[in-house]
Amino acid sequence: MKFKNMLLSLMLSMSTLSSALVWTDGDGYGTGVGVEMVYTQFDQNRVVFKASTGKFYSYNWSNTRSPSAQITPNAQAVVSLLMVAMTTGKKVSIYYDETDSSYPAFTLIILKN
Numbered sequence: 001m002k003f004k005n006m007l008l009s010l011m012l013s014m015s016t017l018s019s020a021l022v023w024t025d026g027d028g029y030g031t032g033v034g035v036e037m038v039y040t041q042f043d044q045n046r047v048v049f050k051a052s053t054g055k056f057y058s059y060n061w062s063n064t065r066s067p068s069a070q071i072t073p074n075a076q077a078v079v080s081l082l083m084v085a086m087t088t089g090k091k092v093s094i095y096y097d098e099t100d101s102s103y104p105a106f107t108l109i110i111l112k113n
Contacts, residue, residue: 032091058103
């Protein structure tokens with residue numbers, strides 16, 4: 001039983017080490033990136049935005065990929081922050097997985113002054 005627990009914890013730690021989470025501008029206290037476009041993809045259960053760098057990022061509110069999954073309060077807050085940034089010209093810093101090539105998923109967002 002101890003061996004199974006140790007093996008499971010080792011496998012979990014290896015899977016978390018394989019993801020490369022980084023900030024858009026090196027750290028959370030940097031200048032950030034501008035927001036040019038924000039939209040939701042309900043069929044993919046994600047919020048997508050286009051940064052001033054031309055790169056797209058996404059916030060996934062459900063892993064099920066079921067179109068019936070309703071948008072969560074956290075995803076609504078992300079949309080609100082991104083809309084504020086886009087309409088006021090402010091920037092955001094996001095913490096995202098750089099190994100994801102199409103729409104890198106982010107987990108943290110900071111609205112800059």
